[in-house]
Amino acid sequence: MKREGSPWTGLWAVVLKEYADHLSSVRMRILEGLILVVAVATVYAAAQSLRQTVGEDPFIYLKLLTTSQDPLPSFVAFMGFLIPLTGIALAFDAVNGEYNRRTMSRLLAQPIYRDAVLMGKFVAGLLTMATTLLGLWLLVTGLGILRLGVIPEAREVGRGLFFLLATLAYGGVWMALAMLFSVTYRQPATSAMATLAVWLFFAVFWEIVVRLLSNVAALVVMRGGTENELALVQVQLFLSRLSPNTLYSETVLALLNPDVRALGPVLITQLEGAVRGTMLPLWQSLVLAWPQFTALIAAVILLFAYAYILFQRQEVRA
Amino acid sequence: MNEAVIETQGLTKRYGDLTAVDDLNLRLQAGEVFGLLGPNGSGKTTTILMILGLTEPTAGTARVLGYDPLRHPLQVKRRVGYLPDSVGFYDELTARENLRYTARLNGIDRAEADRLIEQVMERMGLRDVVDRPVGTFSRGMRQRLGLGELLMKRAQIAILDEPTIGLDPEAAHEFLGMIRGLKADGITVLLSSHLLHQVQAVCDRVGLFRKGKMVLEGTFEALSERVLGGSYRINVEARRDGLERLLAAVPGVVRVTPVRGGRYLLEASRDCRSEVARRVVGEGGELLELTFERVSLDDVYARYFQEARGEA
Ligand SMILES: Nc1ncnc2c1ncn2[C@@H]1O[C@H](COP(=O)(O)OP(=O)(O)OP(=O)(O)O)[C@@H](O)[C@H]1O
Ligand SMILES: [Mg+2]
Numbered sequence: 177m178k179r180e181g182s183p184w185t186g187l188w189a190v191v192l193k194e195y196a197d198h199l200s201s202v203r204m205r206i207l208e209g210l211i212l213v214v215a216v217a218t219v220y221a222a223a224q225s226l227r228q229t230v231g232e233d234p235f236i237y238l239k240l241l242t243t244s245q246d247p248l249p250s251f252v253a254f255m256g257f258l259i260p261l262t263g264i265a266l267a268f269d270a271v272n273g274e275y276n277r278r279t280m281s282r283l284l285a286q287p288i289y290r291d292a293v294l295m296g297k298f299v300a301g302l303l304t305m306a307t308t309l310l311g312l313w314l315l316v317t318g319l320g321i322l323r324l325g326v327i328p329e330a331r332e333v334g335r336g337l338f339f340l341l342a343t344l345a346y347g348g349v350w351m352a353l354a355m356l357f358s359v360t361y362r363q364p365a366t367s368a369m370a371t372l373a374v375w376l377f378f379a380v381f382w383e384i385v386v387r388l389l390s391n392v393a394a395l396v397v398m399r400g401g402t403e404n405e406l407a408l409v410q411v412q413l414f415l416s417r418l419s420p421n422t423l424y425s426e427t428v429l430a431l432l433n434p435d436v437r438a439l440g441p442v443l444i445t446q447l448e449g450a451v452r453g454t455m456l457p458l459w460q461s462l463v464l465a466w467p468q469f470t471a472l473i474a475a476v477i478l479l480f481a482y483a484y485i486l487f488q489r490q491e492v493r494a
Numbered sequence: 495m496n497e498a499v500i501e502t503q504g505l506t507k508r509y510g511d512l513t514a515v516d517d518l519n520l521r522l523q524a525g526e527v528f529g530l531l532g533p534n535g536s537g538k539t540t541t542i543l544m545i546l547g548l549t550e551p552t553a554g555t556a557r558v559l560g561y562d563p564l565r566h567p568l569q570v571k572r573r574v575g576y577l578p579d580s581v582g583f584y585d586e587l588t589a590r591e592n593l594r595y596t597a598r599l600n601g602i603d604r605a606e607a608d609r610l611i612e613q614v615m616e617r618m619g620l621r622d623v624v625d626r627p628v629g630t631f632s633r634g635m636r637q638r639l640g641l642g643e644l645l646m647k648r649a650q651i652a653i654l655d656e657p658t659i660g661l662d663p664e665a666a667h668e669f670l671g672m673i674r675g676l677k678a679d680g681i682t683v684l685l686s687s688h689l690l691h692q693v694q695a696v697c698d699r700v701g702l703f704r705k706g707k708m709v710l711e712g713t714f715e716a717l718s719e720r721v722l723g724g725s726y727r728i729n730v731e732a733r734r735d736g737l738e739r740l741l742a743a744v745p746g747v748v749r750v751t752p753v754r755g756g757r758y759l760l761e762a763s764r765d766c767r768s769e770v771a772r773r774v775v776g777e778g779g780e781l782l783e784l785t786f787e788r789v790s791l792d793d794v795y796a797r798y799f800q801e802a803r804g805e806a
Contacts, residue, residue, distance in 0.1 A: 181568045189598035197584075278582025282640070284548055285576035286599040286647075287568040492548045493539070 179289070186288030190296025191303070198304040203265050207258070208308055212315070214254045219316050221245035223323035230324050234455070237332040238432045240320050241339070251316070252428055256421065257379065259343055262308065263350030264371045266301040269364035270294075270355050271487060276364065281492045294487050298355060298480060305347045309340045334458050339431050342465070345472040346424040350375060352479035359486045378419040386415045420475055423468040430465035439464060499524045499651060499682045500545060504554035507540050507706075514540040516706035517554070522684060527677050529693035530686040531795065532703025538686035539579060541703075542653055545684070546576055559650065572600065575644030579655040579686075581636055585629030589620060589639055592628055593646055600647045607646070614642040618672070634665035641672055652676050654685040658692055670696050690791040702795065704802060714791060728760040728767060731783035732774045740777055744769050 198204050222243040230236055244250040271294070274280040283293060313336060317328055328336075353374060357367035390412040416422045426439045434455035456464070500522040507515040515537040522528050530538045543549035545556050547563030547570055555562065561569045583592045590611055597607035615624045618638040623631070631639065637657060644652050657673065658666040666689075673696050676683050687693045693700055694714055702710040702717070710717055730741070733756040741758055742750045746766040751759040756779075760770065767784055774781050 180566045185568060186599045186601075189595065192598070193595050277584065278578070278580050279584060281543075281548065281578040282576065282581060282583075282643075283599075285546055285571055285574070285578075286596060287571040287601070288599055289567070492543060 181289075183289045183291035184295070185292060186286065187292040187296050187299070190288070190292055191300045194297050194300030195303050198266060198300060199307075204262075204304065204308075207262050207265055211258050211262070211308065211312060214258065215251060215312055215315060216319065218244075218248050218251040218254055219319050220323065221248050222250065223320065227324065230326060234329070235332055235335075235434055236324060236326065237317070237320055237328045238335060238434075240316060240324075241336075242432050252432065255343060256425065259305075259347045260350040260375050260379075262305060263301070263347040264354045264368065264375065266304060267297070267351045267354035268358055268368040268371055270297045270301075271358040271483075272362050272364050272367060273358070275362065284492055290488055291484070294355070294480075294484055298351070301351050301355075302344065302348060305351070306340075306344055309343055313337075313340055331458060335431050335434070335461070338458075338462065338465075339428060342424065342427045342431060342469055342472065345469065345476060346420060346427075348476040349420045349472060349479065352476050352483065356479050356483035356486070359483050359490065378421050382419045382421070383416065386412055389415055417468070417471070420472060423472050423475075427465040427468040427472065430461050430468075434458075434461060436461070437464070439468070497524065498522060498557070500556070500558050500684065502541075502545070502554065502556045505541070505544055505551050505556055506553040507537070507544060507549065508552045513706050515544065515551075518706075518708055520701065520708065520711075522682055524682055525677065525680055526698045527673070527683040527685070527696055529697035529700040530684065530703060531688065531690065531693055531700050531791070532686075533688060533799070536703040537706040538703055539655055540706075542576075542655055542684070542686060546571065546574060546653065572647075573649060574651045574653060575647055575649030577637070577640040577644060577652070577654045577657055579659065581640040583628040583631075583636060583639060586627055588627055589615065589624045589631070592639070593643055596643050597646060602647070610646045611642075614645045617645065617675075618642040633660050634662070634669070637661065637665075637669055638672070641669075641676075645676075649681065651682045651684065654683065656687055657685055658687065658689060666692060690795050694791040700791070702798060704799065709802070710798065717791070726760075726762040726765060727787040728762055728770060729783060729785040730758045730760060730770060730774065730781070732756050732758070732779035732781055734777075734779045737774065737777065737779060740773055741770065744773060 219240050222240045222245055225245050226233070226236060226239055226243060229239075233239060241251045244253065269276075271280075274283060274293075284290065317336075321327060350371065354367065354371040357370045358364070361367040361370060390408060393411055394408055417426075430436055430439060434457075437456055498521045500520065502518050502520045505515060505518040505520070506513065518537075518541060520541075530541060532538055540549065544551045545558060545563060547556075547567040550564065558570045559573055563570045583589075584595075587595075593611045593614075594604075594607055597604075597610070602610065611624070612621075615621045618641060620635060620638055620642065623635065628636065628639065641652075641654075641657075652673075654673070658669055661669060670692055673683060673685065677696075683696075685693070685697070697714070699711070699713050700717065701708045735752070735756055737756075737758065738750050738752055741747060741760060744760075744762075744766050746764040746769075747760050747762045749761040751761075753759055765786065767786055771781055771784055
């Protein structure tokens, strides 16, 4: 049946309301405060250890993000778990919160489609995350200028922006998952726990699972030979790439380290002609990270689409 | 005959084996106040949701102002205001902010919205609290805010689900007055309730629901007539004139009409025969007759369902 009017009628109204809510919510203040402290601490520490090499390193600003200084992990490593948390915090009560506040039926009785409600919430979440990340990036750059005394080059800014984009996609995955659970579970506490559980599973247990599975696979294909071994590594890699965390860390690895020329196992033959220590131009790093990056986006789209379908069919009554 | 603003034909909703609404044919004329009456679970809310296009009927059709809520939900929702049975607002936002959001969803521009908000908040008696977070509002205030929202979007039809539930008697009374105000504005009202005397107080027509079926429909008088054969009416024969004042003072008596020869017809809000008898006798009157007809929607309702149970 053909519906009249655009499914996006009222989308902006929802986006603006949700965005304003996020910006003023205590939850986001806490997370932003945390991210701020982490950013300042890690970047400051990294700058400390990088001061000697200023001028030698053409990508010093990227090093700010990836250098870890004992006992602090790098900025990127911290982001790897603060961003999922942010994504989850932004969406775990997106839909069930409306039911619990009993605003859902009133909201849906306004001349808008459900599409606009779900999409509006998602876009507002992404906007909030983008705002935070952009602010963070400016802060890091500012700190860098202060501590290192050099202005970032265009190529660094370019990589930085793609890094932000990848981070946004990564956060988007967790946001979409949280939103999905907010549709399926009526209690925000349940949907928050469920999303956190999935995140924890991928952050901690997935590597273990992958190793176990590949050990099993190794038993099956015992009859050695490099070919089998290679196949095994590839299976392991494939499995590990089912985790958004792996996808993200590989994307970031390629984007923030211009000297990384391959992700995964490299055969010596593939390195033929490559000069050690040469840097890849941005577009080549992009090509390198492309599959991982698009996989992240695909995950966002799939999760969102699933949440969307479930939400469309849901009863209005709580 | 006026044109129908809401019309359903064979409207049916099934949840698995349960038929929540069964073959409903409903017709609301422009400007009337219609009451959906029925016990819990009889399908009132389901009917409302189907009329709004928020739930898809299993069978049958609904038309609202000539639009099909499934095909033209936006047209319908632009013209219909809905006050859900337990209306919620964003507690951390003020009343004004809540209404501004609704206004934006309805495509009303900011300046116009602010003007309308002032206007409706004044009318709903919420002008002084308009900048307070809704979290601090009482239930009655929320209800009125909901009604204000509906006025702000200039709804032609107001659909109110259990609008007075949880309100204290005074607040309920006040709210009913506001519903009558909607009617005075030419807004067609569909309300659901199981508080019968309230329905009786505001509705032009009522439809009695039972297990998803509208078993009785019509004006209150017509229903009373049908179910009970004709508010409490008490006939007193005391063989004495001049007892009007005394009888009128009996708690519950609303009006006293002297008939002749020491006969009186009392209209009462409750059964007060014993008190009437006591006072008449106390005054030295001879109580020859004390008959009584109960007429209220409660009785229509109770009697109806009693009979229906008896049949089952
Ligand atoms: N999502 C659902 N799934 C299954 N059954 C449902 C669902 N929603 C409602 N029902 C059933 O449909 C019937 C009608 O419910 P409805 O809410 O319309 O009644 P109601 O007249 O509004 O009652 P109340 O006075 O309690 O509000 C009930 O028996 C209810 O259990
Ligand atoms: Mg109901």
